Amino acid sequence: MNKEKAVIVFSGGQDSTTCLFWAKERFAEVEAVTFDYNQRHSLEIECAKNIAKELGVKHHILDMSLLNQLAPNALTRNDIEVKDGEEGELPSTFVPGRNLLFLSFAGVLAKQINAKHIVTGVCETDFSGYPDCRDIFIKSLNVTLNLSMDHPFVIHTPLMWLNKTATWALADELGAFDFVREKTLTCYNGIIADGCGECPSCKLRKNGLDEYLKNRKEFSR
Numbered sequence: 157m158n159k160e161k162a163v164i165v166f167s168g169g170q171d172s173t174t175c176l177f178w179a180k181e182r183f184a185e186v187e188a189v190t191f192d193y194n195q196r197h198s199l200e201i202e203c204a205k206n207i208a209k210e211l212g213v214k215h216h217i218l219d220m221s222l223l224n225q226l227a228p229n230a231l232t233r234n235d236i237e238v239k240d241g242e243e244g245e246l247p248s249t250f251v252p253g254r255n256l257l258f259l260s261f262a263g264v265l266a267k268q269i270n271a272k273h274i275v276t277g278v279c280e281t282d283f284s285g286y287p288d289c290r291d292i293f294i295k296s297l298n299v300t301l302n303l304s305m306d307h308p309f310v311i312h313t314p315l316m317w318l319n320k321t322a323t324w325a326l327a328d329e330l331g332a333f334d335f336v337r338e339k340t341l342t343c344y345n346g347i348i349a350d351g352c353g354e355c356p357s358c359k360l361r362k363n364g365l366d367e368y369l370k371n372r373k374e375f376s377r
Contacts (some may be wrong), residue, residue: 157182162182163189164191165276166208167277168190169322172276173207173340178275178330179275183273188208189217190239191257192217192218194221206339227367259294264305272307277295278294278315278316279318281319322366342357
């Protein structure tokens with residue numbers, strides 16, 4: 157186990173919770189940071205708080221409501237429909253600048269608590285075309301954070317090249333399969349665990365889960 161400290165960008169969803177278990181296995185100390193940007197479902201923040209408490213992780217909640225004002229989208233406005241992108245456009249759930257701001261503020265927090273490592277659940281495999289989930293963006297921002305604060309940050313992206321099926325496999329490998337399935341909130345309609353089954357996020361999660369359960373024995377070899 158690495159004896160250094162890590163900060164994880166934490167939403168209480170499937171991906172970030174899997175990353176939290178991943179981080180706890182690798183670092184001597186882990187703290188979580190959740191951003192309140194007036195997201196559509198405040199239950200997301202409650203879910204993150206409950207998970208952090210249950211796992212004994214110090215939890216920070218930072219006010220990012222300015223993001224809501226600057227970037228209206230389906231995650232922050234009830235009157236904007238959640239839908240996939242059409243004809244090359246980004247989905248209505250894309251929040252411009254979100255990961256840039258989240259990771260930058262996570263870096264500021266990490267510097268204050270003397271943490272070298274920042275963990276985030278972004279993924280280029282199931283990223284819906286979001287430009288701020290790409291590996292090239294993370295590598296670029298890592299350099300920028302290091303230069304801006306003269307601190308040797310390392311941004312970790314355990315899910316970067318995993319699809320949802322492989323993410324379920326990782327949770328199982330970490331002994332967190334049931335926890336992630338039953339206690340996380342991924343649904344755009346604010347329903348914990350298996351969710352509404354209808355929104356794009358639920359469909360992606362369920363398709364990955366079904367595929368994993370179908371081939372679970374193969375993954376365990």
